[in-house]
Amino acid sequence: MEKVRRALNDSPAMRWAVLVLVGFVLSVNYYFYDAFSTLKDLLLKEFNFTNTDYGLFVSFYSIPNTFLLMAVIGGAILDRFGIRRTGFMFVFFMAFGALLTAYGASDYYSAGGPGYGLMASFLPNYSPELKMMLLGRFFFGLGAETSIVVVSKILVKWFKGKNLALAFGLKVGFGRLGTFAALQVSPVVAGGGPNLTTAVWLAAILVLSGLLAFMVYMLLDAKLDKQVALTTPTAAPEKFSFKDLGVILSNRPFIYIVLLCVTFYSAVFPFVSYAPDFFADKFGFTDVQSGRVTSLLPIGTAFFTPLFGFIIDRYGKSATAMILGSLIVLGVHLTFAYTMVSPYIPVIFLGIAFSLVPAAMWPSMVKLVKDSRIGTAYGIMYSVQNLGLWGIPLLAGIILDKTNPGNPLVADYTMTILMFAGLGLVGLLFSLLLKFEDKKKAFGIELPLNKK
């Protein structure tokens, strides 16, 4: 038998090719997630959606992951059944959900296409279009979050000990490019209304092409597994057990990272959903100016996250990076709440924080959890994080309504932004606890990742 000396993941070119392939899957995922934010007004006009309907549509993404714990279950399935089977299943759900959403927004459906009658037969306060789109968003969210967990496990498999943080940074960069493209392309395709459906179909077809890209990756993954099996005796996949869950959940630094994950991301992602309106109301910006300043965030982080990942691979200091990032988020929200400093400056700082924390947080997991349980660990992180992504946008809307009785055209965002600052402060506390715990018990979170 021919002995395999170099496996596929020993080749830097193959590793980067894999990164581009799975990065594309992530880009289309983020594109679809964010494509609707610039279409909000058009959805309101075209389908008679209320603001609450729109909020419901956005937050439906998180329902399977939070309330049905789908990301945890998906992560456990991933650890048990492997990357190919699990990845295909969840990327398929993501594409199915995207196509269902586009179908719900299509003229064919509105004209009484299959399923319209059924959707019209219950909850008459919600339109059949909204109900079909909510169902699509549900399946999209169910597939999308676990597919991010799958991509994370793929990166650990190919890059552990070989620029893993850089790879994670680039992964996040691919996602942000998807968001940036969605903010730029979606409104142009929609053309102010007449092509709204085309903009939604384009987003769905992009997700479908992500499924094809994942199938190409499956061929490489199978080849790598075959090579590894020739050189290393393969252990049977470990069965999922609740004891493992207990081991992960009793790991203190893991818990601090999960809590930082939910508070930090809740202070950023939901803020971004309100940012264009906030900039317009507080600084008198036009829609175009508000969109421009908001889109600085994804494009800036697309470059900074890999850069910080590169630094963390070589010099470590992940816990310190998380503290610094949390501190910046707090400072940025206080600046937004209490000053009239040009928003371009705090947004640039927010971009630095939004690069520092993800670049340090996600790859740190390999220091705390064994590879065979990494899917479960990321699944837990995503499920808890989704609780924030579901609840905080709703809370922000409630605070906004309560502090602006009578729904004035220009809203005062001070209390809403202070709520985001509060989340930043709690996140800072968890990042400090993480560093303290690491110092006490030497988990190695501050060490460079390129050390085996």
Ligand SMILES: C[C@H](NC(=O)[C@@H](N)CCCCN)C(=O)O
């Ligand atoms: C890697 C991390 N991803 C997430 O937090 C996802 N749960 C976000 C999904 C929302 C997509 N706009 C990140 O993007 O930093």
